[in-house]
Amino acid sequence: MDLKKFERLNSEKKLIEYGDRIIIAMSGGPDSVFLYNLLKKIKDKMDLRIYFAHINHGLRGKDSDGDEKFVIKLGESEKVPAYTKKVDIKEYAKLHGLSEEEAGREVRYGFFRELKDRLGATKVALAHNEDDLVETFMFRLIRGTSFKGLEGIPVVREFFIRPVLSYRKEDILKYLDENKIGYCIDKTNFENIYTRNKIRLDLIPSIEKEYNINFKEKIINLISDIGEFNGIINSNLKKYTKNDILDVRELKKEEKFIQRTIISEYLQKFDISVNRNKILEVQKLIYADGSKEIYGNYRYRIKKTYDILEVVEVEKIKFNDQLIEKLTVPGSVLWNNYKISAELINEDQKSKEGKNEFYCKLRKDDILTVRSRKNGDKFYPVGMHGRKRLKDLFIDSKVPKEERDFIPIITNLDEILWVGGIRGDRRFEDLKKNTAKLKIEKIEEVDFGGK
Numbered sequence: 001m002d003l004k005k006f007e008r009l010n011s012e013k014k015l016i017e018y019g020d021r022i023i024i025a026m027s028g029g030p031d032s033v034f035l036y037n038l039l040k041k042i043k044d045k046m047d048l049r050i051y052f053a054h055i056n057h058g059l060r061g062k063d064s065d066g067d068e069k070f071v072i073k074l075g076e077s078e079k080v081p082a083y084t085k086k087v088d089i090k091e092y093a094k095l096h097g098l099s100e101e102e103a104g105r106e107v108r109y110g111f112f113r114e115l116k117d118r119l120g121a122t123k124v125a126l127a128h129n130e131d132d133l134v135e136t137f138m139f140r141l142i143r144g145t146s147f148k149g150l151e152g153i154p155v156v157r158e159f160f161i162r163p164v165l166s167y168r169k170e171d172i173l174k175y176l177d178e179n180k181i182g183y184c185i186d187k188t189n190f191e192n193i194y195t196r197n198k199i200r201l202d203l204i205p206s207i208e209k210e211y212n213i214n215f216k217e218k219i220i221n222l223i224s225d226i227g228e229f230n231g232i233i234n235s236n237l238k239k240y241t242k243n244d245i246l247d248v249r250e251l252k253k254e255e256k257f258i259q260r261t262i263i264s265e266y267l268q269k270f271d272i273s274v275n276r277n278k279i280l281e282v283q284k285l286i287y288a289d290g291s292k293e294i295y296g297n298y299r300y301r302i303k304k305t306y307d308i309l310e311v312v313e314v315e316k317i318k319f320n321d322q323l324i325e326k327l328t329v330p331g332s333v334l335w336n337n338y339k340i341s342a343e344l345i346n347e348d349q350k351s352k353e354g355k356n357e358f359y360c361k362l363r364k365d366d367i368l369t370v371r372s373r374k375n376g377d378k379f380y381p382v383g384m385h386g387r388k389r390l391k392d393l394f395i396d397s398k399v400p401k402e403e404r405d406f407i408p409i410i411t412n413l414d415e416i417l418w419v420g421g422i423r424g425d426r427r428f429e430d431l432k433k434n435t436a437k438l439k440i441e442k443i444e445e446v447d448f449g450g451k
Contacts, residue, residue, distance in 0.1 A: 295336030
């Protein structure tokens with residue numbers, strides 16, 4: 001193992017310090033096993049305490065259970081405390097309106113934070129390698145991203161560190177195999193049906209073969225240059241912020257491109273994943289009159305109060321009527337992390353109603369309101385008798401308390417028309433004369449650093 005790579009990285013980025021308590025995100029795969037063996041070599045010298053954290057997503061059946069058993073057994077043999085958690089990611093994703101990838105990342109990072117607080121750990125080590133860096137660059141380039149996104153996976157953010165980011169995959173596998181160190185193999189990594197897998201298995205090897213054998217090296221150099229550019233932007237960010245509060249007046253003086261770059265950098269300080277829609281939404285927010293709040297992620301909201309912009313933890317926010325957008329029929333509006341649209345239709349255009357759609361009676365130029373819930377909200381749910389409290393509907397639908405303020409409530413003349421993605425009001429439904437379709441879509445976010 002070439003420890004000099006780690007030593008150079010650690011000298012530059014100060015990833016690990018003497019006496020650190022480090023949680024390793026241990027999947028059981030070659031990268032995380034290699035990461036453990038690297039830290040094991042410096043453990044005594046730097047007086048480190050090491051723990052394993054493992055999430056069983058349950059997505060690969062017996063293979064997922066086998067990975068969990070491997071991690072537990074490795075912890076026992078190495079005398080490293082191993083903490084595991086089993087979560088039904090498919091069910092979690094369905095319940096929270098996320099993709100399985102988004103749900104997995106949210107659960108993993110939530111578990112790492114919870115475990116860090118419980119153990120009094122100082123760092124959480126993730127096992128991304130140099131090949132992951134190139135793959136992520138290509139993935140984001142294809143999907144579309146910002147300059148910050150092209151920088152790829154950060155070596156350090158908050159207490160999350162990536163000590164093996166400068167190691168190539170082939171060197172990791174060579175070290176483990178030569179030293180007869182066991183690890184788990186995720187067979188889905190070799191299935192040529194996912195975009196990331198296609199990039200790794202087909203696109204990059206094809207470019208290396210047909211165009212430039214040193215392609216990965218060139219991309220790494222480009223990422224380094226982009227990182228330096230973003231470093232300049234980050235230093236400028238300090239000019240606009242004090243105590244993590246953004247000065248809106250000063251930011252408005254800059255060109256729109258600089259504004260967007262600063263906003264992107266600012267949001268990622270709080271581990272908020274961003275895409276162009278999110279950046280434009282915040283840019284629109286800084287020009288809004290008075291006070292307003294929008295969705296950040298499951299932990300944070302982005303709040304603008306006159307001349308300041310701040311990111312506030314969800315539990316510290318008292319939700320109120322400021323979370324309001326007007327929706328004219330036909331039309332669409334962004335509300336928090338959702339796009340809600342209203343479309344006028346003919347009867348023959350109606351298809352089977354999906355979870356995120358509601359067919360109802362509306363007229364051209366009707367003005368609807370999209371808001372968060374209010375105390376005492378009641379309506380007449382489709383498929384149910386009588387009137388029902390919105391609170392009871394959330395309970396019956398098993399919507400977690402922390403998610404309820406993020407559910408869009410669409411109203412018409414102060415009457416609830418649709419609880420977005422959950423249930424419509426039967427007073428607005430006429431099976432023979434529906435004239436409009438409401439639709440809710442979650443704005444996709446780009447992952448800026450999960451694995």
